[in-house]
Structure formats: C-alpha cells, structure tokens
Amino acid sequence: MFSPLMMNTWIAGSVVAVVAGITGYFAVLRGSTFAAHAIPNGAFAGAAGASLLGINVIWGLAAFAVGGALGIGLLGGEGRGRGARNDVVTALALVVMLGLGGLFVSFGTQYAEETYSLLFGEVFGVSRGEVLPILGLGLVSAAAIGVAFRPLMLTSALPEVAEARGVSTRRADIYFLLVMALATSMTVPVVGALLIFSLMIGPAAAARSVTPRPGTALALSVMIALATVWLSIALSYRTNWPLGFFVGSIGAAFYLIGLTARGMGDRRIRSA
Amino acid sequence: MSELASALLELDGVGVRLGGRQVLSDVSFSLGRGEFTGIIGQNGAGKTTLLRVILGLVEPSGGRVLLDGEPLHGKARGRIGYVPQKLVIDPDMPLRARDVVSLGLDGSRLGFSLPSRRRRELVDRTLDGVGAAGYADARVGELSGGEQQRVLIAHALIGRPRLLLLDEPLANLDLRSEQEIVAVLARLSREHQISVLLSAHDMNPLLGVMDRIVYVAGGRAATGSTDEVVTSAGLSRLYGHHVDVVRVHGRVLVVAGE
Amino acid sequence: MHYLFEPGLFSSGPVGTALLVGAVVAVTSGVIGVFTVLRGQSFAGHSLADVATTGGSGAFLVGINQFWGFLAAGIAAAALMEAIGVQRRRGRDVATGVVLGAALGAAALFLYLGTLRTSTTGASFTVLFGSIFVISPDTVPALLAAGLVALLVVAVLARVLLLTAVSPDLARARGVHVRLAGVAYLAALAVSVSLAAVAIGAVLSTALLIGPPATALRVTKSPGRAMAVSALAGLAATWLGIVLAYDSYYWPPHGHGWPVSFFVVVLVLLGYLLSFARPRRRRPPRSPHEEDDCGPAVSGSQTVLGRTHV
Numbered sequence: 001m002f003s004p005l006m007m008n009t010w011i012a013g014s015v016v017a018v019v020a021g022i023t024g025y026f027a028v029l030r031g032s033t034f035a036a037h038a039i040p041n042g043a044f045a046g047a048a049g050a051s052l053l054g055i056n057v058i059w060g061l062a063a064f065a066v067g068g069a070l071g072i073g074l075l076g077g078e079g080r081g082r083g084a085r086n087d088v089v090t091a092l093a094l095v096v097m098l099g100l101g102g103l104f105v106s107f108g109t110q111y112a113e114e115t116y117s118l119l120f121g122e123v124f125g126v127s128r129g130e131v132l133p134i135l136g137l138g139l140v141s142a143a144a145i146g147v148a149f150r151p152l153m154l155t156s157a158l159p160e161v162a163e164a165r166g167v168s169t170r171r172a173d174i175y176f177l178l179v180m181a182l183a184t185s186m187t188v189p190v191v192g193a194l195l196i197f198s199l200m201i202g203p204a205a206a207a208r209s210v211t212p213r214p215g216t217a218l219a220l221s222v223m224i225a226l227a228t229v230w231l232s233i234a235l236s237y238r239t240n241w242p243l244g245f246f247v248g249s250i251g252a253a254f255y256l257i258g259l260t261a262r263g264m265g266d267r268r269i270r271s272a
Numbered sequence: 273m274s275e276l277a278s279a280l281l282e283l284d285g286v287g288v289r290l291g292g293r294q295v296l297s298d299v300s301f302s303l304g305r306g307e308f309t310g311i312i313g314q315n316g317a318g319k320t321t322l323l324r325v326i327l328g329l330v331e332p333s334g335g336r337v338l339l340d341g342e343p344l345h346g347k348a349r350g351r352i353g354y355v356p357q358k359l360v361i362d363p364d365m366p367l368r369a370r371d372v373v374s375l376g377l378d379g380s381r382l383g384f385s386l387p388s389r390r391r392r393e394l395v396d397r398t399l400d401g402v403g404a405a406g407y408a409d410a411r412v413g414e415l416s417g418g419e420q421q422r423v424l425i426a427h428a429l430i431g432r433p434r435l436l437l438l439d440e441p442l443a444n445l446d447l448r449s450e451q452e453i454v455a456v457l458a459r460l461s462r463e464h465q466i467s468v469l470l471s472a473h474d475m476n477p478l479l480g481v482m483d484r485i486v487y488v489a490g491g492r493a494a495t496g497s498t499d500e501v502v503t504s505a506g507l508s509r510l511y512g513h514h515v516d517v518v519r520v521h522g523r524v525l526v527v528a529g530e
Numbered sequence: 531m532h533y534l535f536e537p538g539l540f541s542s543g544p545v546g547t548a549l550l551v552g553a554v555v556a557v558t559s560g561v562i563g564v565f566t567v568l569r570g571q572s573f574a575g576h577s578l579a580d581v582a583t584t585g586g587s588g589a590f591l592v593g594i595n596q597f598w599g600f601l602a603a604g605i606a607a608a609a610l611m612e613a614i615g616v617q618r619r620r621g622r623d624v625a626t627g628v629v630l631g632a633a634l635g636a637a638a639l640f641l642y643l644g645t646l647r648t649s650t651t652g653a654s655f656t657v658l659f660g661s662i663f664v665i666s667p668d669t670v671p672a673l674l675a676a677g678l679v680a681l682l683v684v685a686v687l688a689r690v691l692l693l694t695a696v697s698p699d700l701a702r703a704r705g706v707h708v709r710l711a712g713v714a715y716l717a718a719l720a721v722s723v724s725l726a727a728v729a730i731g732a733v734l735s736t737a738l739l740i741g742p743p744a745t746a747l748r749v750t751k752s753p754g755r756a757m758a759v760s761a762l763a764g765l766a767a768t769w770l771g772i773v774l775a776y777d778s779y780y781w782p783p784h785g786h787g788w789p790v791s792f793f794v795v796v797l798v799l800l801g802y803l804l805s806f807a808r809p810r811r812r813r814p815p816r817s818p819h820e821e822d823d824c825g826p827a828v829s830g831s832q833t834v835l836g837r838t839h840v
Contacts, residue, residue, distance in 0.1 A: 033627055087572075088744040092799045095737045099795040102659040102731070106789050112645075116654040119733075120638035194733075195638070198631030205624045242642045248635020255628045327703045354703040359696060364747050365568060366756035372696055379693035380704040382686050387754075411751050412696075427700075 006237070008131045013229045015138040016190045017199070021225030022145055023183040024200035025218045026176060028208055029156040035072055035177060036200050038090065039184045040193040042068035042097040047118050047188065048104035057118075058133045061188055065181035068097070073174040120244035121192030130189060137186040144179050152176060153214060195244045202251030203228060206258030210265075224254050279304050280434055280467050281326065285335035288321050294491060295321055298335070301486050301495040303435070303467050308458065310478045311471040313488035319471035322488065323439055326469070327354060340434075353428030353466075355438040359420055361413040369415065369423045370395050370408045376427035398430045399423075402456055418449030422456065429460065436460070438470035442477055450477045457481070475502070476523050502526070535773065547670060548662045548772045548790070554677035555729040556738065556764035561757045562684055562722045563743035563764075565715060568695040568753070573626070574611065574716065575739045578723040580630040581607040583732040585724075586657040587640035591647065595669055596657055600727045601676070604720030612713045660731035660791040662772070673725060680721040687711050692753060729768070730791035738764050741798035748805040767797035 002010075027036050043065040050060025072090065101118070105111045116122075145152065155162040155172035162169055184196060191199050203224035207217045232246035279302035287297040296318045303309050311319045324330040326337060328344045337344050339351060353376075361367070373395045378385055385391070399405045404422040407415060412423060421441055428436055436457070442450045458481040461468045472478060475485065479498060487494045487501050489510040494501045501507075502524055504517045514529035566575055585603025586596040641654050656664070665673070684691070690711050694701040698708050719739075726735035746759035771793035778788035 028624065033624060037627070088740060088802065092737060092741050092744075092795070092802060095734055095795050096799050099659075099734055099737075099789075099792040102655075102734075102789055103792040106655070106659075107783055107786070112651040112654040115658060116638075116641060119658065120634075120641075192638070194634045195631060197627055198635065201624055202628045202631065205628065242638045245635040245639035245642075248632045248638070252628050252632035252635075255625075259625075329702060352703075354700060356697045356699045356703075361696070362570070365695075366564065366747050366751055366753050367568070367692070367696065368751045371692070371753060375689065375693050375696065379689050379696075380701065380706050381689060384685060384688035384754075409751065424700075427696075 008128060009233060010230075012131050012134050012190055013233050014226060015134055016187045017225040017229035018222055019138045019141050019183045020187055020191075020196070020199045021203055021222035022142065022218065023180055024202075024204035024225070025207065025221040026145070026152060026156060027180065027200060028204040029153075030176065032176070032180070033197075033201060034090075035069070035180055036197050038072060038094050039065050039068050039177070039180055040188055040196040041094050042071075043181075043184050043188055044118055044193040045097045045101035045104065047193075048101040048114070051114060051118075052104045052107055056129070056133065057189055058130065058137070058185055061185035062137075062182070064097070065184045066178060069177035069181035070174070073177045117192070118188070119192050119194045120242055121188075121190055121195060121247070122243075134186045134189070137182055141179055141182045141186070144175075144182065148172075148175060190243075191247055192244045195248050198248045198251035199225060199228065202255045206254040209255075209258035209262040228254060279338075280307075280340060281469070282338040282341075283326070283335065284338070286322075286325060286332045286337060287334035288318070288325060288330060289333040290321065290330075294333075296488070296493070297491055299486075299488075299493040300335075301484070301493070303469060303484075305434070305467060306461060306465040307483045308461050308468045308478075308481050309470075309484045309486060310475060310482045311469065311486045311488060312473070312475045312478075313471075314473055317488045318491065319473075319488055320439055322486075322493075323437060323469075323471055326437060327352065350431065351434045353431060353433030353436045355421070355424045355428045355436065355441060357439045357441070357443060358417070359412065359424070363411060363413040365411060365413045367412045368409050369399065369404060369412055369419075369426075372412050372423050373398055373426045373430055376430040394430065398426045401429065401460070402426045403452075416449070417445050418452060421445070421449075421453050425453075425456065425460070429464075429466075433466065435467045435469060438468070440471050440473070442470075442472050442474070454478060454481055479522070479524065498524070504529075535777075542776070543667075544663045544665075545772065545776055547665050547667060549769060551662060551665055551670060551673050551725075552729055552768040552772055553765060554674055555725045556742070556768040557761040558677045558680050558722045559726050559738040560742045560746075560761035560764040561681060562715075562718055563739045564746060564753065564757045564760050565684060565691050565695075566719060566739060567743050567747060568692070569715070571719075572740060574719060575723060575736055577611070577626055577630060578604050578607055578720055579727070579732055579735045581633055582723055582727045582735065583657060584633045584637040584640070586727060586732055587637040587644065587653070590653040590657060591640040591644035593648070595666070596653075596661070597669060597673065597676075597724060597728050600724035600732065601721065604724050605717055608713070608716035608720045612709075612716060656731070657727075658731045658733045659789055660727070660729055660734065662729045662790050663775070665728065673728065676721050677725055680718040680725075683714055683718045687714055691715060730794050734791045734795050737795040737798045738768070741795075741802050742767070745802045745805045748802075748810055749808070763801050764798075767794050767801055771797055 027033065043061045046060035046064025047057045050057050075090065102115070105114050105118070108114055151162070151167050151172055154165070155167055155169045159169045162172070187196055187199065204221040206224055207220035210220060211217050228247060228250045231250055232243050235241070235246050236243045281303040283302070284300050286299045288295045299322065301309070311322060313319050321330060325332050374385070374391060377391070396405065396408065399408050402422040402425050404419065404426060407419060412420065415423065425436070441453055445453065454477050457468050457470070460466060475498070482498060484495065485498050485501050487507065487510065489507065490512045492510055494506055494510055502517055504515065507515050507517060507526060516527050516529045518525045518527060566572055581603045582600040585599035585601070587599070588603070589596045589599025641657065644653055645651060690701065690706050693704065693706060694708055694711060701708050722739065723735055726738045730738065742760040742763035743756070745763045746756040750756050750759055771790050774793045775787055775790040781788070
C-alpha cells in the first residue's frame with residue numbers, strides 16, 4: 001500500500017489530519033460544535049455546483065464554506081456566546097444548502113456516486129491535481145492559526161479577559177470561522193461533508209479529556225487525528241471498505257478511550 | 273384551632289433519608305382547614321424535601337403523613353393543589369396563561385380537551401380570582417416572575433383543592449411582587465377556606481399572615497406560632513449552635529452568634 | 531395556471547401516491563414537531579435523522595424497504611436515548627455528535643456494501659434525499675398506518691405532554707408517568723422522522739420537523755392552533771413541492787426533474803420567513819416599580835401589623 005500511486009493518498013490524508021486536529025482543538029475549546037456541523041453541510045452545495053460546472057471541487061467548497069462562515073459570523077457568532085434566536089433560520093438555511101447540493105448533484109449523470117463521495121469522502125481518487133490545492137490550503141490554514149495562536153487561545157479560554165485587554169472576540173470569532181472554512185474545503189474531499197465532524201471533533205475532544213494543558217492537548221489532538229486517518233487508509237486499502245466508515249468509527253473509539261482514561265485518572269486522584 | 277376538628281394534614285414523626293444521609297428526622301405538625309402555615313429554613317435545610325413527602329413524591333423513612341385522616345395514596349393528589357417554584361419556559365412557547373390554567377382541570381388525564389364555553393368561563397373566573405385576568409392570553413414564557421406565580425396558583429386552584437402547596441413561591445420575586453403574592457394567597461385562603469402551606473427562606477413577608485410556622489434547621493423542625501418558635505434559645509437548640517434572633521422594626525433576623 | 535399544473539399531473543399514479551404520502555408526512559411532522567418544540571427536544575429530532583440514515587442504508591443492504599430501516603433505527607435510538615436519560619433538555623453535545631458520526635460512518639459502509647451486493651446505484655441518493663416519487667404502492671398502507679398510529683399516540687398523550695412541558699415536577703405531583711409519556715413521545719417522533727425520511731430523505735427530514743412548527747409559533751399562541759397551522763404549513767410546502775417537482779420535468783435540464791426534497795425545504799424556509807411579515811407584538815415586560823402606590827416598597831413594615839388587605 002505504499003506504492004507511488006498511494007503516495008498522493010497518504011500525503012493528502014496526513015495534511016487533512018493535521019489541519020483537522022489543529023482546527024478541531026480550537027473548535028472544541030470554543031464550543032463551536034455547531035459551526036463544525038454547519039460549514040461542511042453548506043460547503044456540500046458548493047462542491048456539487050463546482051462539479052456541475054466542471055471546475056475543481058475544492059474551489060466550490062471554499063466559496064460556499066467561506067460564505068457560510070461569514071454568514072454565521074455576521075448573523076450571530078459561534079461558540080458559547082451564540083444567541084439562540086437565529087437557531088431556526090440557520091438550521092433551515094443549512095438544510096436548504098444540503099437540498100441545493102442534492103439538486104446540483106441530480107443534474108449530473110453519476111448522481112448517486114457523487115452524492116456518496118461528497119458526503120462520505122473519497123480519498124483514493126485524489127489526483128495530483130487535487131493534492132496540490134490540499135497541501136496549499138493546509139499550509140495556509142496552519143499558518144493562519146499559528147499567526148493568531150495567542151489571541152485565539154485567549155479569546156477561546158477567557159473571552160471577558162480578552163475583551164478587557166482590547167482583543168476583539170467578535171473579530172476572533174470571524175477569523176476562526178474563516179479558518180474553519182479553509183480547513184473544511186480541504187478536508188471534505190477526503191473525508192466527506194457528513195464525517196468531517198468526527199475527524200475534527202473526535203480526536204480533539206479525546207485529547208482534551210486526557211489533558212487540559214493546551215500545548216500537550218493540541219499535539220495530542222493532531223497525533224490522534226493522524227492515527228485515525230492512517231489507520232483508516234490502511235484498513236480501507238485492505239478491505240476496500242469506505243474510508244469514511246473507519247474515520248467515523250475510529251474517531252468515536254478514540255473519543256471513548258479518552259473519556260475512560262479521564263474517568264480512571266479522576267478516580268486515581270480521588271483515592272490518593 | 274379547635275382540637276376537635278380533625279386536621280386536614282398531619283405529619284407525625286416524619287423522617288427522610290436521601291443518598292445515605294438523614295435529611296430530616298421527627299418532623300411533626302398539623303394543618304387545619306383554612307390555616308396558613310409557612311415552612312421556613314435556609315437553602316438546603318430540607319424544605320423542598322418535606323413538601324415532596326407531602327406530595328407523595330418521596331417516601332418517608334419513618335413516621336406517617338395523613339391527609340384528612342387517611343395515609344397518602346394516589347387519590348389524595350386531587351385534594352392538593354401544587355404550585356412549583358418556577359417555570360423554565362421559552363418566551364416563544366405556544367402556551368398562554370389560560371392554557372396553563374386549563375390544564376389544571378384535567379392535565380393529567382389522557383386525551384385532549386375540546387374547547388367549551390363553560391371551561392373558558394371557569395378559566396376566566398379563576399384567573400380573575402388571582403388578579404391575572406389582564407394577561408390571560410399572553411404567552412406564559414413572556415410573563416414576569418410574579419405574573420407566572422399567579423398563573424400557577426390559578427392552575428392549582430381551578431381543581432378546587434383543599435390544600436394549596438407552594439414551593440418557594442417568593443424566591444426570585446422583587447419586593448412588590450412578594451407582597452402581592454402573599455396578599456393573594458391570604459385572600460384566597462380566607463375566601464375559599466383553603467389551607468395554604470408554603471416554603472420560604474425568609475419569614476418576613478409572611479409574618480402578618482402565617483398562623484403557624486414550621487422552622488426547619490439541623491435536620492429537625494420546630495412548630496408553633498412565630499413568637500413561640502423564633503427565639504434565640506429555641507433556634508439555637510435546633511441549629512445545634514448559637515444563633516441570635518433580632519427583632520428590628522417588626523422584622524425578624526436570624527444571625528449566627530459567636 | 532397551465533404552467534403550474536403541467537399535463538398529466540392529476541392522472542399520474544406516482545404523483546397521487548406522493549400527494550397522499552406527503553400529506554401524512556406533513557401532518558404527522560407538523561403536529562409532533564410542535565410538541566418537540568414545547569419539550570425543548572429539537573436536538574432529538576436531529577439525532578434521530580442521522581440515525582435514520584444508518585437505518586435506511588442498512589435496510590438497503592439487507593434488501594428491505596428503506597422505511598423499515600428508518601423506523602427500526604429510529605425506535606432503537608429513541609429507546610437508547612431514554613435509557614441514557616437524554617429526555618431532559620440538552621444542547622448539542624460533543625458526545626452525541628461523535629456517536630452520530632460513527633453512525634453515519636456505518637451508513638457509508640452499508641451503502642457501499644449494498645451497492646456492491648445489488649449492483650444498483652441509486653440508494654445513496656434516495657436514502658439521503660428521499661424517494662417520494664418511487665414509493666411502491668404496497669408500502670403505502672404501512673406508511674399511512676404508521677402516521678396514524680403516531681398521531682394517535684400523540685393525541686392520547688396531548689394533555690399529559692402539555693402539562694409536562696409546563697413543569698415536569700408539577701406533572702409528577704399530579705400522578706403523571708412522566709418517563710413513560712416521554713418514551714411514547716420519542717417513539718412517535720421516531721415514526722415521524724422515518725416518514726419524513728421516506729418523503730424527502732434522511733438528511734433533509736428535519737426541515738419538516740423544525741420549519742412548520744417554528745412558523746406556527748410565530749403566528750399563534752395557542753397549542754391547539756399551533757398544531758393546526760404547523761400541519762397546514764407542512765402540507766402546503768409538501769404538496770406545492772410535489773407539484774413543482776412534477777412540473778420541473780419540463781424545465782432545464784430537460785427530461786430530468788428536480789428533486790422534490792429541494793422544493794420542499796426551500797418552501798419550508800420561505801414559509802418561515804413569511805411569518806416575519808407580520809411582526810409579533812412582544813409583551814412589554816412589566817416594571818415592578820412603576821405605577822401606583824404610596825411610600826417605599828419595603829417588605830415587612832406594613833404586613834407585620836396585620837393581614838394586608840387586598
């Protein structure tokens with residue numbers, strides 16, 4: 001499975017895992033689980049539209065993901081500070097996006113296959129043409145987080161303190177949403193819009209269960225995501241079963257392991 | 273109250289054990305028709321637990337509870353009107369004040385009720401009786417704390433109970449609403465000869481209307497009139513450490529001593 | 531009018547079936563959706579929809595009608611939710627999200643294996659985006675029966691569910707089996723989600739469970755009327771969606787109609803937005819210190835002298 005043909009797959013998968021691990025860590029920290037569901041679902045329509053128009057799916061993804069991110073950010077923000085008022089409109093808008101994606105997909109001839117690959121992922125079809133944009137977007141996302149690491153940490157963990165220190169939480173919100181949009185556009189082709197959540201949130205939540213220390217948790221999140229993707233690629237290669245299945249199950253498994261590890265750790269501390 | 277008239281509600285040596293802890297022991301008091309009794313105590317003293325025992329939601333570990341001379345069982349519930357502490361309801365909810373009160377008639381029965389003029393008039397009358405007629409058609413989630421309390425009282429009242437049981441009705445209310453609710457309860461109690469049993473952590477709003485106080489502290493309760501029960505010596509005995517009772521301008525303050 | 535009712539609409543068999551099933555779906559979802567909002571359990575609808583995806587895919591793999599898969603998975607999930615005690619109001623959890631992710635992963639597997647086994651390809655689309663025009667006539671009685679049963683359960687529990695929504699404590703004190711009623715309601719919700727999944731797909735089914743009820747809430751205050759409005763709104767969106775989908779056969783790209791689910795969700799959103807046209811008057815919160823009375827509102831100073839006269 002390490003043939004030159006598969007190298008694209010391993011590269012793409014690894015980049016996706018690293019970005020998902022980093023972005024997911026902040027998403028869990030900020031409580032942005034809603035955005036992690038919403039942006040990929042919105043991006044699906046963009047992907048389907050791009051495919052219909054014959055352009056690289058990633059650009060469609062990026063366009064709709066960024067649009068969705070801005071929409072969420074301007075309408076009411078994300079994370080724990082979200083107002084509940086917009087819930088119905090956002091939920092319905094999301095469903096309409098999915099429906100729109102379904103519409104675009106239905107215009108093509110291979111609509112079932114395309115539905116499947118956009119929603120559940122398709123890493124083995126990653127061509128050279130797609131690896132480069134994925135790599136590029138991955139570098140940009142990582143850089144974007146690296147540059148804003150400290151303000152992101154501050155506004156995520158202690159929003160009131162950040163405001164007092166002159167760091168705008170609103171701007172941090174929108175910045176982070178845009179980073180998520182970027183991360184989404186590169187991860188969805190590999191893992192699929194419906195399963196992105198498992199890869200972004202599962203490893204990150206597992207890491208946070210095990211250790212609260214930010215540096216360690218972030219590194220652990222990336223490592224767990226890498227482990228998830230590598231295992232998934234290997235197993236998928238062996239069994240021919242879809243990658244998304246392994247990502248979903250292994251992501252959940254790591255999360256449960258993280259929870260039990262915390263449970264046992266707590267008990268040990270308590271009995272000490 | 274006359275000893276000859278059988279009490280509406282009687283607790284005899286009631287104890288409650290929760291989570292391995294003896295929360296209450298040997299609580300005894302009785303309540304006659306039309307009487308107004310306050311269960312007073314700090315947060316966590318066991319007031320709500322006591323109320324839940326009377327409602328039949330918690331099994332006492334000892335002692336007995338008699339309603340109209342009979343031990344508690346399912347049917348007793350019809351005779352007690354329960355007013356819970358607070359509603360956590362979205363302002364958007366499609367439930368008007370009159371809907372909540374209407375549920376007081378048959379909300380625990382299966383099926384659904386068809387609107388009828390008699391029902392509507394009864395609901396209107398009950399709401400008027402608690403001074404809530406002005407917002408009968410407002411969404412319950414949009415009402416203020418005091419307004420919601422009145423609606424809940426109307427809900428309990430419409431079933432013509434003999435005993436109105438309120439769980440901390442004055443908590444979370446501003447001073448004016450506190451006074452208003454106490455006044456409403458006192459009037460209802462007088463007009464309809466309904467016994468009122470409520471819990472509170474501050475006895476001051478109730479000083480003028482309580483016939484009897486049940487002061488809960490240290491897992492036990494002292495019953496009697498306010499003057500009998502609320503004394504430095506008496507409460508110190510209950511709490512198990514020294515407390516001072518200070519009376520200032522007609523108000524009562526219980527403060528921890530040295 | 532000719533452009534709305536294209537030729538052959540009223541004589542088409544599949545359209546008739548779609549209208550009938552669509553009606554049952556819309557009414558069931560509309561009514562049960564109102565209870566969902568009242569109980570603050572909208573997240574349960576989302577979760578059941580995701581689980582339905584797994585169920586429908588599994589049914590496809592095993593070779594039975596997708597509806598039974600939706601239903602079985604939904605009921606199982608409802609029972610699990612009850613066992614874990616998820617009946618209380620709960621926001622979207624990381625834990626539920628991750629578990630549902632695994633469920634969706636399983637759906638991916640089932641669809642793949644099923645496609646291999648049967649070498650038919652359409653299932654990935656119909657499970658996710660609905661199959662209301664291709665419902666086989668022998669499934670129709672089952673669908674109708676399921677909807678009626680769900681409505682019946684909710685009708686029988688109507689008062690009890692309303693009382694519990696007001697205050698579970700109060701309901702318990704009045705002798706209501708809060709937990710039992712909750713389980714029955716969740717089962718009815720599962721049926722409703724399954725029906726919606728057949729009509730517009732598992733992934734889009736929440737639109738019919740969220741949209742029409744939300745629209746009704748903005749327009750009326752009474753629970754009974756809210757259910758009626760919700761059912762009507764859902765019905766309008768569904769029927770109009772079916773008609774438009776039929777008409778779209780004549781639209782570009784020719785010879786290939788647009789999916790019903792697309793129209794339905796767009797119409798549901800439009801309906802909700804329309805309800806904003808008539809702004810709801812918010813009741814101004816009563817300031818406790820304005821209006822009448824003499825002197826400072828200090829507790830105790832007046833009541834201690836005697837009963838306060840009202």
